Amino acid sequence: xxxxxRPVPLSxxxxxxxxxxxxxxxxxxxxxxxxxxxxxxxxxxxVRELSAAAGRGAYGPVAGSxxxxxxxxxxxxxxxxPTDPETVVCGPGSKALLFGLLLAVGGRVAVPSPSWxxxxxxxxxxxxxxxxxxxxxxxxxxxxxxxxxxxVVRARAEGRPIRAVVVTLPDNPTGTLASEExxxxxxxxxxxxxxxxxxxxxxxxxxxxxxxxxxxxARVAPERTVVTTALSKHLAAGGWRLGVARxxxxxxxxxxxxxxxxxxxxxxxxSPAPMQHAAAYAFGEPPExxxxxxxxxxxxxxxxxxxxxxxxxxxxxxxxxxxxxYVYPDLEPLRDRLRAAHxxxxxAELTGLLLERYGVGVLPASAFGEADGxxxxxxxxxxxxxxxxxxxLEALGSPDPVSLPWIAGALDRLSGVLADLTDLTDLAAxxxxxxxxxxxxxxxxxxxxxxxAS
Amino acid sequence: xxxxxRPVPLSxxxxxxxxxxxxxxxxxxxxxxxxxxxxxxxxxxxVRELSAAAGRGAYGPVAGSxxxxxxxxxxxxxxxxPTDPETVVCGPGSKALLFGLLLAVGGRVAVPSPSWxxxxxxxxxxxxxxxxxxxxxxxxxxxxxxxxxxxVVRARAEGRPIRAVVVTLPDNPTGTLASEExxxxxxxxxxxxxxxxxxxxxxxxxxxxxxxxxxxxARVAPERTVVTTALSKHLAAGGWRLGVARxxxxxxxxxxxxxxxxxxxxxxxxSPAPMQHAAAYAFGEPPExxxxxxxxxxxxxxxxxxxxxxxxxxxxxxxxxxxxxYVYPDLEPLRDRLRAAHxxxxxAELTGLLLERYGVGVLPASAFGEADGxxxxxxxxxxxxxxxxxxxLEALGSPDPVSLPWIAGALDRLSGVLADLTDLTDLAAxxxxxxxxxxxxxxxxxxxxxxxAS
Numbered sequence: 053x054x055x056x057x058r059p060v061p062l063s064x065x066x067x068x069x070x071x072x073x074x075x076x077x078x079x080x081x082x083x084x085x086x087x088x089x090x091x092x093x094x095x096x097x098x099v100r101e102l103s104a105a106a107g108r109g110a111y112g113p114v115a116g117s118x119x120x121x122x123x124x125x126x127x128x129x130x131x132x133x134p135t136d137p138e139t140v141v142c143g144p145g146s147k148a149l150l151f152g153l154l155l156a157v158g159g160r161v162a163v164p165s166p167s168w169x170x171x172x173x174x175x176x177x178x179x180x181x182x183x184x185x186x187x188x189x190x191x192x193x194x195x196x197x198x199x200x201x202x203x204v205v206r207a208r209a210e211g212r213p214i215r216a217v218v219v220t221l222p223d224n225p226t227g228t229l230a231s232e233e234x235x236x237x238x239x240x241x242x243x244x245x246x247x248x249x250x251x252x253x254x255x256x257x258x259x260x261x262x263x264x265x266x267x268x269x270a271r272v273a274p275e276r277t278v279v280t281t282a283l284s285k286h287l288a289a290g291g292w293r294l295g296v297a298r299x300x301x302x303x304x305x306x307x308x309x310x311x312x313x314x315x316x317x318x319x320x321x322x323s324p325a326p327m328q329h330a331a332a333y334a335f336g337e338p339p340e341x342x343x344x345x346x347x348x349x350x351x352x353x354x355x356x357x358x359x360x361x362x363x364x365x366x367x368x369x370x371x372x373x374x375x376x377x378y379v380y381p382d383l384e385p386l387r388d389r390l391r392a393a394h395x396x397x398x399x400a401e402l403t404g405l406l407l408e409r410y411g412v413g414v415l416p417a418s419a420f421g422e423a424d425g426x427x428x429x430x431x432x433x434x435x436x437x438x439x440x441x442x443x444x445l446e447a448l449g450s451p452d453p454v455s456l457p458w459i460a461g462a463l464d465r466l467s468g469v470l471a472d473l474t475d476l477t478d479l480a481a482x483x484x485x486x487x488x489x490x491x492x493x494x495x496x497x498x499x500x501x502x503x504x505a506s
Numbered sequence: 507x508x509x510x511x512r513p514v515p516l517s518x519x520x521x522x523x524x525x526x527x528x529x530x531x532x533x534x535x536x537x538x539x540x541x542x543x544x545x546x547x548x549x550x551x552x553v554r555e556l557s558a559a560a561g562r563g564a565y566g567p568v569a570g571s572x573x574x575x576x577x578x579x580x581x582x583x584x585x586x587x588p589t590d591p592e593t594v595v596c597g598p599g600s601k602a603l604l605f606g607l608l609l610a611v612g613g614r615v616a617v618p619s620p621s622w623x624x625x626x627x628x629x630x631x632x633x634x635x636x637x638x639x640x641x642x643x644x645x646x647x648x649x650x651x652x653x654x655x656x657x658v659v660r661a662r663a664e665g666r667p668i669r670a671v672v673v674t675l676p677d678n679p680t681g682t683l684a685s686e687e688x689x690x691x692x693x694x695x696x697x698x699x700x701x702x703x704x705x706x707x708x709x710x711x712x713x714x715x716x717x718x719x720x721x722x723x724a725r726v727a728p729e730r731t732v733v734t735t736a737l738s739k740h741l742a743a744g745g746w747r748l749g750v751a752r753x754x755x756x757x758x759x760x761x762x763x764x765x766x767x768x769x770x771x772x773x774x775x776x777s778p779a780p781m782q783h784a785a786a787y788a789f790g791e792p793p794e795x796x797x798x799x800x801x802x803x804x805x806x807x808x809x810x811x812x813x814x815x816x817x818x819x820x821x822x823x824x825x826x827x828x829x830x831x832y833v834y835p836d837l838e839p840l841r842d843r844l845r846a847a848h849x850x851x852x853x854a855e856l857t858g859l860l861l862e863r864y865g866v867g868v869l870p871a872s873a874f875g876e877a878d879g880x881x882x883x884x885x886x887x888x889x890x891x892x893x894x895x896x897x898x899l900e901a902l903g904s905p906d907p908v909s910l911p912w913i914a915g916a917l918d919r920l921s922g923v924l925a926d927l928t929d930l931t932d933l934a935a936x937x938x939x940x941x942x943x944x945x946x947x948x949x950x951x952x953x954x955x956x957x958x959a960s
Contacts, residue, residue, distance in 0.1 A: 055669045055702050057761045058612040060768030066568050066775065073567070087565075094563040102560040102780065109548040111541075111744045113527070114520050144598045144747060148774050155631070158512040173772045177609070179633070215509045248509050290565045291779030293598060307511045314514030318627045320602045321520065324778050325745030326556065 060177070064169050064419040072413040083465060084435040086413035088224060090288035090377070091434025092351065092448050093441045095344040098287060098330055105329035112325050114317045115309075116142025116296070120328045123335035124296045128279065130337070131256075133270050139299045141312055142323045142331070146254055146282040146295030147174075149312070150218075152319065153250055153278060153297065154178040156311040159215035161250075162203055164195045166380075166420035166428075168224045168252070183207055183214055184421045188234055190371070192226030192380075194219045197237035204245045216248035217241075221266045222255045225420050225430035226380045227356060227373030229259055232267040239273040248308075249277040254295075255376040257286035257345050260353035264374070275300050278308070283327075285376070286345045287334055294327040296335075347448050351437065352377040358454040358463055359433045366470035377434045380417075383427040389474045390427070398424045410469045436462040514631070518623050518873040526867040537919060538889040540867035542678060544742035544831070545888025546805065546902050547895045549798040552741060552784055559783035566779050568771045569763075570596025570750070574782045577789035578750040582733065584791070585710075587724050593753045595766055596777045596785070600708055600736040600749030601628075603766070604672075606773065607704055607732060607751065608632040610765040613669035615704075616657055618649045620834075620874035620882075622678045622706070637661055637668055638875045642688055644825070646680030646834075648673045651691035658699045670702035671695075675720045676709045679874050679884035680834045681810060681827025683713055686721040693727040702762075703731040708749075709830040711740035711799050714807035718828070729754050732762070737781075739830070740799045741788055748781040750789070801902050805891065806831040812908040812917055813887045820924035831888045834871075837881040843928045844881070852878045864923045890916040 062070070068086030076082050115121065120142055125135035143149035151174045154161060158179075163171040165184040175182040183203045185195035195203075195217060207214045219238065222229035230238075242249050249269045256266045270277040282295035297312070299305045316322075334341060356373040363370045363381035370381035383390065383402065390396040394405055399416030406412040406429075417428035436459050438444040447453045454460060516524070522540030529536050569575065574596055579589035597603035605628045608615060612633070617625040619638040629636040637657045639649035649657075649671060661668045673692065676683035684692075696703050703723045710720045724731040736749035751766070753759045770776075788795060810827040817824045817835035824835035837844065837856065844850040848859055853870030860866040860883075871882035890913050892898040901907045908914060 055611050055613060055762075057610045057765035058769075060610070060765050060772065062568065062764075062768050063771035063775070066565070066771045069565070070567060089565060090563070094561055096561075099561045103557040106556040106560065107548055107550075107553045109544070109743045109745045111520070111523070111543060113524060114516065144602075144778070145775055147772075148598075151773050156511045156514070157509050159509060170772055177769065177772060289563045291563045291776065293774065293776070293778045308509075310516075311511035311514050314516050315512075315631065317517035317520045318514065318601075318624055318631060319605050320747065320774070321517070321599055322745070322747070324598070324747045324781065326780075327778065 063173065064415055068407075068413045068415055071407060075407075075411055080411050082411040082413065083462060083469070084413050085431045085433055086415055087435065088285075088378070088432050089290055089434055090285055090348065091437040092288045092348050092444050094287065094289050095341055097338065097340050098289065098334055101330040101333040102292070102326050105326040108325035108329060110325060111322045112328065114313050114322050116140065116323060117325075117328045117332065119332040120296070120335070123332040124298070127335040127337065128298050131265070131268070133268060133274075133279065133298065135298055136301060139301055139305060139309065141297045141299065141309060141316070142328060143295050143297065143316060144293040144320050144323045145284065146252065146280040146297070148320060149280055149295050149297045150174060150250065150252065151178065152312050152315045153280075155315050156308060157216045157248060160207065160212055162195055162200055162214050162217040162247075163421065164193055164219065164223075166192065166225055166417055166422050167218065167220055169415075169419050171218050172421055187226075187230075190228065191230045191234050192228040193221055193223030194230040194234050194238050197234070197241045200238065201241045201245065204241070204247070214245075214247065216250055218250045218252065219269065220252045220255075221268065222259055222375030224255065224376055225378050225415070225417075226371075227376050227378045228371065229264065229266065229375045235267050235269055236272055239269050242269070242273055242276060247276070249273060251277055251279045253279055253281050254285050256281060258349050258352060258377070259375040260349060261374070262346070262349070270298070275302060275304065283331055283334055286348060287341065288348065292324070292327045292330070294323060294331045296331070351448055351450075351453050352434070354453050355433050355436065355459065359431055359466065362463055362467045362470065363431075366467065367474065368470075377432060379431040379433070380428055381431065383429065386474050387427055389476055393474065393476055399426050399428060400424065402427055403429055406469070406473075410473075412466070412469055433462075517627065518869055522861075522867045522869055525861060529861075529865055534865050536865040536867065537916060537923070538867050539885045539887055540869055541889065542739075542832070542886050543744055543888055544739055544802065545891040546742045546802050546898050548741065548743050549795055551792065551794050552743065552788055555784040555787040556746070556780050559780040562779035562783060564779060565776045566782065568767050568776050570594065570777060571779070571782045571786065573786040574750070574789070577786040578752070581789040581791060582752050585719070585722070587722060587728075587733070587752065589752055590755060593755055593759060593763065595751045595753065595763060595770070596782060597749050597751065597770060598747040598774050598777045599738065600706065600734040600751070602774060603734055603749050603751045604628060604704065604706065605632065606766050606769045609769050610762060611670045611702060614661065614666055616649055616654055616668050616671040616701075617875065618647055618673065618677075620646065620679055620871055620876050621672065621674055623869075623873050625672050626875055634666075639671075641680075641684075644682065645684045645688050646682040647675055647677030648684040648688050648692050651688070651695045654692065655695045655699065658695070658701070668699075668701065670704055672704045672706065673723065674706045674709075675722065676713055676829030678709065678830055679832050679869070679871075680825075681830050681832045682825065683718065683720065683829045689721050689723050690726055693723050696723070696727055696730060701730070703727060705731055705733045707733055707735050708739050710735060712803050712806060712831070713829040714803060715828070716800070716803070724752070729756060729758065737785055737788055740802065741795065742802065746778070746781045746784070748777060748785045750785070805902055805904075805907050806888070808907050809887050809890065809913065813885055813920065816917055816921045816924065817885075820921065821928065822924075831886060833885040833887070834882055835885065837883065840928050841881055843930055847928065847930055853880050853882065854878065856881055857883055860923070860927070864927075866920070866923055887916075
């Protein structure tokens, strides 16, 4: 055969989504908690804007329409980041823009550990395996300043210098928001070691406490910070594929912009024109969209909080999320039970068991750059909001969404799965029964819990 | 500054488009002949389909929706290429798919010379400068089989083996369609030397003679041929960003698909969901769209033919295009005049003069991989169809579009520019007057022709 195609695994978040869709199609009852989709309908006003622009067939400028760039500049300016529309570049999703930025950097980057699955994968595709740097305790998304400084010095000594650092504010997978102090320290290290900062703020409007706001590194180190965001999370339009990046002003920013726009022109030409029109409307933040985002934020807070409580009740170590729509429980306290009942010793074994035995789709910490043995899982409960738009809208409008029968039922099923997972009852039987019990459990394919909930 | 961003020039086609937009904004009368946009409105039925799907906010499968993949499979099956929907992968434009394929190949590729500007640029970004291989006389888009075989043997001896070959059927920039014999010979070389064939058939439905059809290499060498197409050209929806690839069946095809889908999942996640819905409708080829494509084809044939005639009348060497919407005249017969009147000796000097002095945007042959000294230019006359949709629709429906006043006027202006460009009258004056004449010409910024046509 002519070539040996480069082996590139499917992005784990998309892979678990597709596995869940397959299982559902096979008639297996599923609990889809793997995929980072916002889980609410796009607001009708935003849909109307896309409809109105459906006839736009021209390519338009690579960097995006003037209207969209001006609207995005206004969006950032209202968040304490005065922005010249000339520094804004639009792309088909912020994922594509991040890949373009990593190609433009053309060198090694540091990424937080844990962090979103695609930073490390993209960096590797762009030619340089990243340096993984742990985050401070309780704060995800921003590498610990001291550890980053160490990594930079070490990498330079090894002849593989680090050129940039990626941060996520607020964070996926941990659902936390790094403090101003942590961000300031990170910026200090970036200045000392002359690093570009790429700040992925796609969950920026989904901080659960409305009084808390993201403190962007662009506030402290504007000369070296790129900020990205998109319509995918707070406006639930992931399927539209539209993101924006805000680049630094000045000669360096202009050179970076020229490189990014050049790469964009060769990789994706331009972003979808109808979506650009709708995005210009969205970044203008009309009151109906602001209210919609506020309702989504409350829904995400309520359900992720309830999920965290269920994990805590089952004996996991877990923080209540502060932002976004993820929970990141650690099943370390249950390690002995998991090993005894199922022979599980790694995160991937744990999530594989959850998927195959219970139809529960979650991702292991290893997908986010943590060690294989870590028993944390990322839980994304947004798909529980409803199977159709009527239910999703009801969840969005409900003062107490976790009491809605389909959400309460899913949460109860999750509790049942967790109880069954760590249940050692069968193991109390004598040794032969033990093996038999384990065989019975994995042999059926469906657990009693999964069957009951179907 | 933290990093030295990778220098990536803007894709020349997009760059000339943006230069023309800037000039127009400055009030300079322009003749925009640089950009490969279809120049006709999207059919209302297709717009309606996008509108109907505007609310689709979910990401969906990386490879594309089942409905779109089935429709694309049907489209190819009706063209003599029976297609399993499982072998179809959708992307945000066929440009992004081509980049993904080059990354999946992970080695050096051969591209025709001349050929579309982005193949070579993408190959370089993917890590390997391409081998440029000349096409047979009068047939663009497919490297000469003998020259390709030579290049492959030489490259292997140099330790930089060629893994794949890109072909364009029909061709951009030449507007020609390679013959079945040429395609068969190319496939023979690909088999002999075990090359992957990437066949870009985005202009496949725009062969001017309805009795002639593209002969795809996938007919002869299905085990090693990937075919790409999109909505951008025959359906005029470039701004929608939606393309599809048809991969080989069998183990090699499956490995290539896994690699491409993995890359897609990390670079662009998925293609815009509303566009996928509309594309499924489009690839179903309902009669109203088939008729629309037929009308576009006639319009492209009429106007490109007329443009070719104008260049021929001005003394250029030029073929009447057989497909797509490009003319590729060679001003070599006018070389002495161009040098005497303007000091022009390269293609880029020629197109620079045309843009700055006359507001005429065309691309030099060097942008398509030909030598700097070649005086060919690529002319894309689709922007002349009209400045608004009323005119474009009138052009589309006209039995004789070149007689419409705005198209006839633009063609006359083109003739005027070409006459002025090669006019040596001023040069008949004595030596001092000569320099003065040249100074007067370039000093005004607007030529008399451009001013008259404004």
